[in-house]
Amino acid sequence: MKPFVYVTRQVPDAIYKRLAAKYDVEMWKEADKAVPREILLDKVSKADALLTVITDVVDEELFSRASSLKVVANMAVGIDNIDLDAASRYGVSICNTPDVLTDTTADLTFTLLLATARRVTEAAEFVKEGKWTSWAPMMLVGTDVHHKKIGIVGMGKIGTAVAKRAAGFDMDILYHNRNRHEVAEEMLGAQYRSLDGLLEEADFIVCLAPLNDDTRGLFQREHFQKMKKEAIFINASRGPIINEQALIEALEAKEIAAAGLDVFDKEPIHTDHPFLTMKNVVSLPHIGSATKETRMAMMRTCCENIEAVIDDGHPRTLVNKEVLHFD
Numbered sequence: 618m619k620p621f622v623y624v625t626r627q628v629p630d631a632i633y634k635r636l637a638a639k640y641d642v643e644m645w646k647e648a649d650k651a652v653p654r655e656i657l658l659d660k661v662s663k664a665d666a667l668l669t670v671i672t673d674v675v676d677e678e679l680f681s682r683a684s685s686l687k688v689v690a691n692m693a694v695g696i697d698n699i700d701l702d703a704a705s706r707y708g709v710s711i712c713n714t715p716d717v718l719t720d721t722t723a724d725l726t727f728t729l730l731l732a733t734a735r736r737v738t739e740a741a742e743f744v745k746e747g748k749w750t751s752w753a754p755m756m757l758v759g760t761d762v763h764h765k766k767i768g769i770v771g772m773g774k775i776g777t778a779v780a781k782r783a784a785g786f787d788m789d790i791l792y793h794n795r796n797r798h799e800v801a802e803e804m805l806g807a808q809y810r811s812l813d814g815l816l817e818e819a820d821f822i823v824c825l826a827p828l829n830d831d832t833r834g835l836f837q838r839e840h841f842q843k844m845k846k847e848a849i850f851i852n853a854s855r856g857p858i859i860n861e862q863a864l865i866e867a868l869e870a871k872e873i874a875a876a877g878l879d880v881f882d883k884e885p886i887h888t889d890h891p892f893l894t895m896k897n898v899v900s901l902p903h904i905g906s907a908t909k910e911t912r913m914a915m916m917r918t919c920c921e922n923i924e925a926v927i928d929d930g931h932p933r934t935l936v937n938k939e940v941l942h943f944d
């Protein structure tokens with residue numbers, strides 16, 4: 618009997634066929650709707666591998682339903698939807714998709730920063746709504762990005778790639794991270810700051826930290842209050858790192874100038890979410906890695922990891938390395 622692979626979201630033919638050439642594959646066929654929990658729990662009971670996305674909760678209950686599950690290939694660099702300890706206890710390898718999305722996500726993060734600073738979405742709406750009647754000296758003026766200070770919270774691969782882009786805009790680069798990043802300091806002139814120091818000094822605060830127990834709720838009202846009144850806050854990592862209500866209140870109280878958000882506490886946000894009525898907030902639907910090239914590369918990475926584990930090889934991007942020591 619061929620190993621059974623369950624794919625939790627509709628993937629392009631090329632990916633489906635690659636897996637189907639070797640395995641018995643089933644796929645949840647709706648592109649825009651997550652697989653219902655009961656179906657996922659049912660499928661996992663006979664699965665050798667899962668190809669999951671960030672909306673799938675991969676927890677203890679799921680592992681306890683599995684009898685032959687060996688690998689979960691999560692189509693994301695973030696693995697906050699997965700209980701890693703439980704995975705290791707159940708002997709399941711968890712793989713993610715780092716590297717292939719670094720530049721693409723950095724591009725989107727910088728796009729969001731530029732769009733927020735230069736009011737790009739608001740200006741495009743202005744034209745569409747027929748409000749452009751004349752050139753005017755102060756019409757839709759934004760704020761400069763070049764020669765300003767960017768403060769990157771979370772100087773991993775994506776943070777460093779954003780710093781490179783910022784260097785091209787002649788920005789001063791400040792960063793806060795668990796560990797010092799000597800390469801970024803040497804190559805890009807990045808300067809380490811305490812979190813408070815960064816918040817007080819930066820013109821653009823860019824959150825790119827991974828979501829974990831240390832970063833959940835990292836940004837509270839007092840953090841926004843420490844920022845400059847002209848500061849622009851960008852989040853392209855995970856929504857729950859921010860106390861969303863605190864950000865709404867900080868924007869309403871004009872404690873900061875604007876926000877550009879690709880991620881939210883609960884996704885998708887509801888159409889009556891306060892952010893959607895704020896002209897100084899640019900909201901995007903979690904599209905950091907969303908280019909054809911990168912999404913295909915992410916899915917290929919998932920396939921490679923599934924193939925490696927099922928064929929007893931070494932997965933390229935294993936997250937829970939300790940699984941190798943559990944029997």
Ligand code: DGY
Nearest residue numbers: 692693694695905906
């Ligand atoms: C990731 O990779 O973690 C993104 O948020 C999903 O593309």
